Amino acid sequence: MKLFAVAQPGIEEITAQELKELGIEGKVVPGGVEFEGGLREIYLTNLWLRSANRVLVRLCTFRAKHFAELVRKASKCPWSEFITPELPIKIRATSRHSKLYHTKAIEERVLRAIKEAVGFEPQTTTYEDEGTSVIVRFENDICTISINSSGALLHKRGYRVKDVEAPLRENLAAAMVLLSGWRGDVPLIDPFCGSGTIPIEAAMIGANVPPGTRREFAFMKWKNFDRELWESIKEEALKRVKEVKVPILGFDIDPTAVEAAVENSRTAGVERWVEFKNLSFPKLSFEKAFVITNPPYGVRLSFKNTSLIYRQLGHWVRKSFKEFKLLFLSPNRRLAREVSPEVRMLTYFDNGGIKVGLYLVEA
Numbered sequence: 498m499k500l501f502a503v504a505q506p507g508i509e510e511i512t513a514q515e516l517k518e519l520g521i522e523g524k525v526v527p528g529g530v531e532f533e534g535g536l537r538e539i540y541l542t543n544l545w546l547r548s549a550n551r552v553l554v555r556l557c558t559f560r561a562k563h564f565a566e567l568v569r570k571a572s573k574c575p576w577s578e579f580i581t582p583e584l585p586i587k588i589r590a591t592s593r594h595s596k597l598y599h600t601k602a603i604e605e606r607v608l609r610a611i612k613e614a615v616g617f618e619p620q621t622t623t624y625e626d627e628g629t630s631v632i633v634r635f636e637n638d639i640c641t642i643s644i645n646s647s648g649a650l651l652h653k654r655g656y657r658v659k660d661v662e663a664p665l666r667e668n669l670a671a672a673m674v675l676l677s678g679w680r681g682d683v684p685l686i687d688p689f690c691g692s693g694t695i696p697i698e699a700a701m702i703g704a705n706v707p708p709g710t711r712r713e714f715a716f717m718k719w720k721n722f723d724r725e726l727w728e729s730i731k732e733e734a735l736k737r738v739k740e741v742k743v744p745i746l747g748f749d750i751d752p753t754a755v756e757a758a759v760e761n762s763r764t765a766g767v768e769r770w771v772e773f774k775n776l777s778f779p780k781l782s783f784e785k786a787f788v789i790t791n792p793p794y795g796v797r798l799s800f801k802n803t804s805l806i807y808r809q810l811g812h813w814v815r816k817s818f819k820e821f822k823l824l825f826l827s828p829n830r831r832l833a834r835e836v837s838p839e840v841r842m843l844t845y846f847d848n849g850g851i852k853v854g855l856y857l858v859e860a
């Protein structure tokens with residue numbers, strides 16, 4: 498099967514590297530990584546990919562300029578493995594630079610094509626994680642139809658039981674840790690930890706805990722679901738879990754955020770490797786540290802207040818650690834330079850509707 502790991506623009510290379518570590522060679526394209534495989538690769542990638550949004554199965558690709566052509570060609574796609582009378586389906590279409598641009602009409606025609614192909618009227622749903630979600634993409638009159646093997650987005654690991662304002666998505670937190678090169682051998686600190694996402698993801702990376710063990714996936718409802726294969730892949734993964742031997746610390750000025758972080762780390766099963774404290778820029782002295790963080794910024798904070806926080810972050814890191822790698826998010830270079838004039842931007846991506854750069858300072 499042709500498979501596709503959807504990754505947010507700016508994150509694709511990190512996802513490709515993760516695939517490589519699973520022994521899968523992929524091709525990076527805007528918005529994700531193309532690769533090939535069977536059920537084993539679908540299970541493995543859904544279980545292990547930390548930075549991706551979802552894993553899609555490419556069902557078919559064809560050119561269509563008229564609705565009749567769309568129905569005719571779409572009805573020839575291999576639907577039968579994924580469409581059953583019990584499973585409701587959700588079809589979502591997008592279109593760019595194509596003659597067929599009315600997405601509701603495209604969705605309606607694809608539903609008609611499925612009905613022709615399987616011989617019954619499938620039930621429909623509006624929830625992506627309820628049944629089979631079908632993604633139809635038109636670009637330059639080329640139609641690509643995919644089945645979402647993940648169900649709910651992969652960042653929903655199932656451990657976030659308590660939220661704070663502006664939490665970072667779990668897959669972005671993991672992407673920051675992976676890109677930093679931290680592998681569990683040096684202390685890691687997040688001085689603005691909020692609900693604890695970065696330290697929790699770091700603990701899972703350091704301990705080799707796969708991110709997908711506590712959730713359901715859409716592929717589990719397919720006719721061809723191989724429970725034995727899935728259980729063996731999971732069992733194999735859990736054998737690789739190891740202890741984290743270095744401190745992973747999270748600090749926040751807000752006590753409710755710290756409570757949320759503690760509770761989330763318990764649900765994630767990593768509480769013995771992380772420690773959260775209600776402190777602001779505490780006194781620390783490690784020879785070496787990785788500081789990975791998502792400082793407060795946003796429309797409601799003035800530049801003056803935010804720049805002070807970024808300046809404090811720079812001072813605190815230089816004072817606390819002899820050698821360090823500091824990775825942080827900033828909505829612009831001016832603010833990033835408040836941390837240090839020597840910042841380097843590694844990549845940028847969308848974080849909750851705001852474009853942010855991921856910056857690095859090293860000493």
Ligand SMILES: C[S@@+](CC[C@H](N)C(=O)[O-])C[C@H]1O[C@@H](n2cnc3c(N)ncnc32)[C@H](O)[C@@H]1O
Nearest residue numbers: 664665689690691692694749750751777791793
């Ligand atoms: C953008 S949020 C971090 C969200 C976090 N990454 C998550 O996933 O939940 C920024 C955090 O910085 C905290 N904060 C603001 N000023 C602070 C300070 N001076 N010292 C410590 N924490 C501070 C806020 O309470 C907030 O939780």
